[in-house]
Amino acid sequence: xxxxxxxxxxxxxxxxxxxxxxxxxxxxxxxxxxxxxxxxxxxxxxxxxxxxxxxxxxxxxxxxxxxxxxxxxxxxxxxxxxxxxxxxxxxxxxxxxxxxxxxxxxxxxxxxxxxxxxxxxxxxxxxxxxxxxxxxxxxxxxxxxxxxxxxxxxxxxxxxxxxxxxxxxxxxxxxxxxxxx
Amino acid sequence: xxxxxxxxxxxxxxxxxxxxxxxxxxxxxxxxxxxxxxxxxxxxxxxxxxxxxxxxxxxxxxxxxxxxxxxxxxxxxxxxxxxxxxxxxxxxxxxxxxxxxxxxxxxxxxxxxxxxxxxxxxxxxxxxxxxxxxxxxxxxxxxxxxxxxxxxxxxxxxxxxxxxxxxxxxxxxxxxxxxxxxxxxxxxxxxxxxxxxxxxxxxxxxxxxxxxxxxxxxxxxxxxxxxxxxxxxxxxxxxxxxxxxxxxxxxxxxxxxxxxxxxxxxxxxxxxxxxxxxxxxxxxxxxxxxxxxxxxxxxxxxxxxxxxxxxxxxxxxxxxxxxxxxxxxxxxxxxxxxxxxxxxxxxxxxxxxxxxxxxxxxxxxxxxxxxxxxxxxxxxxxxxxxxxxxxxxxxxxxxxxxxxxxxxxxxxxxxxxxxxxxxxxxxxxxxxxxxxxxxxxxxxxxxxxxxxxxxxxxxxxxxxxxxxxxxxxxxxxxxxxxxxxxxxxxxxxxxxxxxxxxxxxxxxxxxxxxxxxxxxxxxxxxxxxxxxxxxxxxxxxxxxxxxxxxxxxxxxxxxxxxxxxxxxxxxxxxxxxxxxxxxxxxxxxxxxxxxxxxxxxxxxxxxxxxxxxxxxxxxxxxxxxxxxxxxxxxxxxxxxxxxxxxxxxxxxxxxxxxxxxxxxxxxxxxxxxxxxxxxxxxxxxxxxxxxxxxxxxxxxxxxxxxxxxxxxxxxxxxxxxxxxxxxxxxxxxxxxxxxxxxxxxxxxxxxxxxxxxxxx
Numbered sequence: 001x002x003x004x005x006x007x008x009x010x011x012x013x014x015x016x017x018x019x020x021x022x023x024x025x026x027x028x029x030x031x032x033x034x035x036x037x038x039x040x041x042x043x044x045x046x047x048x049x050x051x052x053x054x055x056x057x058x059x060x061x062x063x064x065x066x067x068x069x070x071x072x073x074x075x076x077x078x079x080x081x082x083x084x085x086x087x088x089x090x091x092x093x094x095x096x097x098x099x100x101x102x103x104x105x106x107x108x109x110x111x112x113x114x115x116x117x118x119x120x121x122x123x124x125x126x127x128x129x130x131x132x133x134x135x136x137x138x139x140x141x142x143x144x145x146x147x148x149x150x151x152x153x154x155x156x157x158x159x160x161x162x163x164x165x166x167x168x169x170x171x172x173x174x175x176x177x178x179x180x181x
Numbered sequence: 182x183x184x185x186x187x188x189x190x191x192x193x194x195x196x197x198x199x200x201x202x203x204x205x206x207x208x209x210x211x212x213x214x215x216x217x218x219x220x221x222x223x224x225x226x227x228x229x230x231x232x233x234x235x236x237x238x239x240x241x242x243x244x245x246x247x248x249x250x251x252x253x254x255x256x257x258x259x260x261x262x263x264x265x266x267x268x269x270x271x272x273x274x275x276x277x278x279x280x281x282x283x284x285x286x287x288x289x290x291x292x293x294x295x296x297x298x299x300x301x302x303x304x305x306x307x308x309x310x311x312x313x314x315x316x317x318x319x320x321x322x323x324x325x326x327x328x329x330x331x332x333x334x335x336x337x338x339x340x341x342x343x344x345x346x347x348x349x350x351x352x353x354x355x356x357x358x359x360x361x362x363x364x365x366x367x368x369x370x371x372x373x374x375x376x377x378x379x380x381x382x383x384x385x386x387x388x389x390x391x392x393x394x395x396x397x398x399x400x401x402x403x404x405x406x407x408x409x410x411x412x413x414x415x416x417x418x419x420x421x422x423x424x425x426x427x428x429x430x431x432x433x434x435x436x437x438x439x440x441x442x443x444x445x446x447x448x449x450x451x452x453x454x455x456x457x458x459x460x461x462x463x464x465x466x467x468x469x470x471x472x473x474x475x476x477x478x479x480x481x482x483x484x485x486x487x488x489x490x491x492x493x494x495x496x497x498x499x500x501x502x503x504x505x506x507x508x509x510x511x512x513x514x515x516x517x518x519x520x521x522x523x524x525x526x527x528x529x530x531x532x533x534x535x536x537x538x539x540x541x542x543x544x545x546x547x548x549x550x551x552x553x554x555x556x557x558x559x560x561x562x563x564x565x566x567x568x569x570x571x572x573x574x575x576x577x578x579x580x581x582x583x584x585x586x587x588x589x590x591x592x593x594x595x596x597x598x599x600x601x602x603x604x605x606x607x608x609x610x611x612x613x614x615x616x617x618x619x620x621x622x623x624x625x626x627x628x629x630x631x632x633x634x635x636x637x638x639x640x641x642x643x644x645x646x647x648x649x650x651x652x653x654x655x656x657x658x659x660x661x662x663x664x665x666x667x668x669x670x671x672x673x674x675x676x677x678x679x680x681x682x683x684x685x686x687x688x689x690x691x692x693x694x695x696x697x698x699x700x701x702x703x704x705x706x707x708x709x710x711x712x713x714x715x716x717x718x719x720x721x722x723x724x725x726x727x728x729x730x731x732x733x734x735x736x737x738x739x740x741x742x743x744x745x746x747x748x749x750x751x752x753x754x755x756x757x758x759x760x761x762x763x764x765x766x767x768x769x770x771x772x773x774x775x776x777x778x779x780x781x782x783x784x785x786x787x788x789x790x791x792x793x794x795x796x797x798x799x800x801x802x803x804x805x806x807x808x809x810x811x812x813x814x815x816x817x818x819x820x821x822x823x824x825x826x827x828x829x830x831x832x833x834x835x836x837x838x839x840x841x842x843x844x845x846x847x848x849x850x851x852x853x854x855x856x857x858x859x860x861x862x863x864x865x866x867x868x869x870x871x872x873x874x875x876x877x878x879x880x881x882x883x884x885x886x887x888x889x890x891x892x893x894x895x896x897x898x899x900x901x902x903x904x905x906x907x908x909x910x911x912x913x914x915x916x917x918x919x920x921x922x923x924x925x926x927x928x929x930x931x932x933x934x935x936x937x938x939x940x941x
Contacts (some may be wrong), residue, residue: 034459108846114394117395
C-alpha cells in the first residue's frame with residue numbers, strides 16, 4: 001500500500017473547528033457535503049457559474065466549489081446551516097433573509113435558494129439598502145431555473161427593511177410556513 | 182371516446198387510483214411501523230381493496246390528532262406538497278397545523294396508484310380523488326361522534342380537527358374519534374362539500390417546505406446519505422449512438438479513494454463507472470480514465486446540417502394533422518398571401534440539481550432514493566435489470582431540484598442499480614453539470630412553415646401550418662405507422678398546430694418527421710413552445726401587414742366565441758377571448774407613455790430613455806384546459822446591440838385557482854423558462870456531441886434579465902386545470918412581436934440575438 005496522499009486539514013465551519021482528512025485539491029464544496037454532511041450547500045455546476053454552492057467567509061460570499069481544502073485550511077466559513085443564530089437546542093433566530101424568503105414565498109424547487117440567501121445576506125451586510133441595480137448585478141451570478149428572480153428581489157428589499165427596523169440580525173422563528181399570507 | 186395518444190396522456194395524468202383511509206393508533210413518525218400498529222383499519226392497507234376506492238392519496242389520522250397525508254406527486258417546485266394539504270384541510274375539516282405531509286414511495290402499499298408527475302397534473306389530477314378520500318374520512322369521523330352522542334350525523338359537522346354537535350356545542354377531536362371511526366362503515370358515495378364552505382382553497386397559502394428550504398435542511402436526491410454508501414460518476418460515450426470499446430481501470434484506480442472501476446451497460450449512454458469513497462475521488466478518477474470509444478453511426482451529426490434537412494423535409498409528404506376545407510387550393514387562388522419560416526433549436530432542461538440516483542441492491546431486493554417525476558418507471562427499470570419482482574424494489578422519491586420533464590426519463594436509475602449490484606454496496610451516482618448538458622433528453626429542434634391566404638381586409642381565410650423535426654420522444658411511430666399519413670389525424674398532435682384555436686375557413690396542419698440521433702423528450706410545455714412561437718408570430722405578421730391591431734385580429738379570428746370540438750381536445754373560444762380582452766386592459770395595451778385609448782388602436786412603439794420600446798401579444802390554450810394571454814414589453818438599444826424584456830403581463834384562466842399565490846409563482850416561473858430559448862438557450866451538436874458544458878455556454882435567464890411580471894387570474898368555477906406549463910409557449914412570440922413593434926425587425930429563428938436583429 002503506497003503512502004496516503006491524503007492530509008489532515010483544519011478549518012472553522014459555522015463556528016466549530018473541524019478536522020478533515022482529504023486530498024489537498026478537494027473543493028471545499030465536497031468537504032462540506034461529503035465529509036461534514038452539511039448538504040445545504042449545493043452542487044450545481046462545480047465550475048463557479050451557478051452560485052448554488054455559495055458560503056460565507058468573513059461575511060463575504062464565496063463559491064465553495066472554487067476553493068480547495070488546502071487553501072481553506074485555517075480559514076473560517078459559514079454555511080446556510082450556520083446562518084441562523086441558535087438561541088438554544090430547539091430554537092433558531094432565522095436570518096432576516098431567510099425570514100424574508102419565507103414571507104415572500106420565494107422558493108419553488110428551492111435547490112438554488114441556500115446559495116441565493118447566502119449571497120443576499122452578504123450583499124446586505126455591505127449595502128444596507130441595495131437598489132434594484134445593486135441586487136441585479138450581485139444576484140445575476142446565480143442561476144434559478146424556476147425563475148424566482150422577482151420574488152428574490154422583493155425578499156432582499158424586505159430583508160433590508162427588517163434589518164433597518166431591527167439592528168440585531170434575525171427574527172423569531174417558529175415562523176409559520178404554510179400560513180396564509 | 183377513442184383513446185388517442187393525447188387523451189391517454191391527459192387521462193392518465195388525471196387517472197383515479199387507490200387510496201387508503203386508515204385510522205391508526207401509533208406514534209407519528211414511525212412510518213414503517215404504521216401498518217403493523219394499525220389496530221383496525223376501516224379500509225385496509227391491502228392494495229386490492231385500496232384500488233376499489235380509486236382516489237389517490239393516503240390519509241392517516243392518529244390518536245394524537247395528527248393527520249398525515251401522503252403526496253402522490255413529486256415536489257419539484259409546483260407546490261403540490263402545499264396544495265394537497267389545502268384540499269385535505271378544507272374537505273376533511275382538519276386543523277391546518279395538524280397536517281403532516283409525507284411523500285408516497287413505490288412500495289406495495291401504493292401499488293396501482295399513480296405517482297408520476299407530468300402534464301401539469303399535480304393539482305388537476307389529484308383534486309377529485311383527494312376530496313373524495315377526505316370526504317370519506319370526514320363522514321366516518323362524524324358517524325363515530327354521532328354514535329357516541331346518540332345524535333344524528335346531520336346534526337354534526339367537522340371543523341378544525343374536531344367533530345362538533347351544532348346544537349349542544351359538544352365536540353370530540355379527530356384523535357379522540359380515530360378508533361371509533363375506524364369501525365364505521367365506509368360510505369359508498371361521500372358527499373363533497375360545497376365550495377362556499379372552503380376556507381383555504383382559493384386563498385394565498387405559502388409553501389409548507391419554505392422553512393426547510395431556507396434553512397438548508399430540505400433533502401434533495403444529492404443530499405441522500407445511506408450508511409456505507411459509495412459515490413460514483415460515469416464516463417459515458419461522448420458520441421450519440423457510440424459504444425464503449427475498452428478501458429484500462431489502472432489510471433483511475435491510482436486515485437486515492439477510488440474503489441472500483443466497472444462498466445455500465447444500462448442507462449442510456451453506456452460507459453464506465455468510477456466508484457469511490459467520495460465525489461471528488463470519483464471525479465478525479467474519471468478524469469484519469471481514458472476509455473476507448475467507437476464513434477458509432479452518427480459520428481458526423483451536426484445540428485446546423487440537420488436544420489437544413491428539416492427545411493428540405495417541409496416539402497416532403499408527412500402526416501396530415503388537420504384538414505378543414507382545402508387550404509392549399511385557396512392559398513394558390515388568394516391574391517394576397519404570406520409565408521414565413523420559423524426555427525426552434527434543440528434545448529436542454531438543465532435543472533439546477535443534476536441527475537442523480539442512490540441505489541442499494543441486496544440479495545433479491547433493492548431500495549432506491551431518487552429525485553424523479555417517474556417513480557413507476559424507476560421501479561420497472563430496476564426490477565427488469567435485476568430480474569426481481571417490482572414489489573421487491575422500493576423507490577423513495579426525494580425533493581426534486583427541478584424537473585421540467587427531464588426527470589420523466591429514468592436513465593440515471595438503472596445506472597445506479599447496476600453499479601450498486603456490481604460493487605455490492607449502496608451507491609450514489611452523481612452527474613456533473615457537463616454530463617447533464619451532454620446526456621440530456623433534449624427538447625427537439627423544429628422548423629415551422631406558415632402560409633396564409635388573406636381576404637381583401639387582410640384577414641386570413643386559408644391557413645397552412647407545416648412542421649418538421651424529430652418526434653418528442655424516443656417512442657415515435659413505428660416503421661409501419663410512418664407509412665400511414667393519417668397516423669396522427671385524431672391524436673391531437675402536434676399540440677399548438679392541431680389545436681390552433683382560431684377560425685379559418687380553410688385550415689390545414691401537417692408534420693414531417695425527421696429523425697436524428699439526438700435523444701429527445703418532453704420539456705416544460707411539451708410540444709407547444711415551437712408551434713406556438715411560429716403561430717403567434719405569424720399572426721402578428723399578418724396583423725402588421727394588414728394594419729390591424731394584433732389583439733383585435735385575434736379576437737376577430739376567435740368569433741363566434743364558441744366551443745370547438747377537435748375530438749382530441751375541446752377548445753372554449755369564449756375563455757380565450759376573455760383572457761385576451763383582460764390582458765389588453767391590464768397591460769394597458771393601447772396605452773403609450775401614459776395615455777390611454779380604446780382597445781383597437783395599434784400599440785404604438787416609442788422611444789424612452791434612449792431606447793426603443795414596444796409591446797407584443799400572444800395567447801394559447803394548454804390542452805383545451807388552461808387559457809392564457811400575455812403581453813410582453815421590451816426595450817431595444819437604438820443600434821440594436823441588445824434588448825431587454827422589461828415587463829410581462831399575463832392573464833390566466835385555469836379554472837378554479839386552488840392557491841393563487843402558487844399559480845402566480847408558476848406563471849412567473851414559466852415566463853423565465855420560456856425566455857430560455859429566446860435569450861440564448863440552444864444546444865449545438867458537432868460531430869455527434871453536444872457542445873455546451875454549463876451555464877457559461879448554455880445561456881439561461883438570470884436576475885438581470887428577469888422582467889417585471891404581473892399575473893392576473895380569472896377565477897374559474899369548477900375544477901382546477903393544470904397551470905405549471907401554461908405560460909411557457911407564449912413567451913417567445915410575445916417577445917419577438919414586441920421586438921418587431923419596437924424596431925420593425927422580425928426575428929424568426931430562435932434564439933433572438935443582436936446579430937439576428939441587425940440582419941432582419
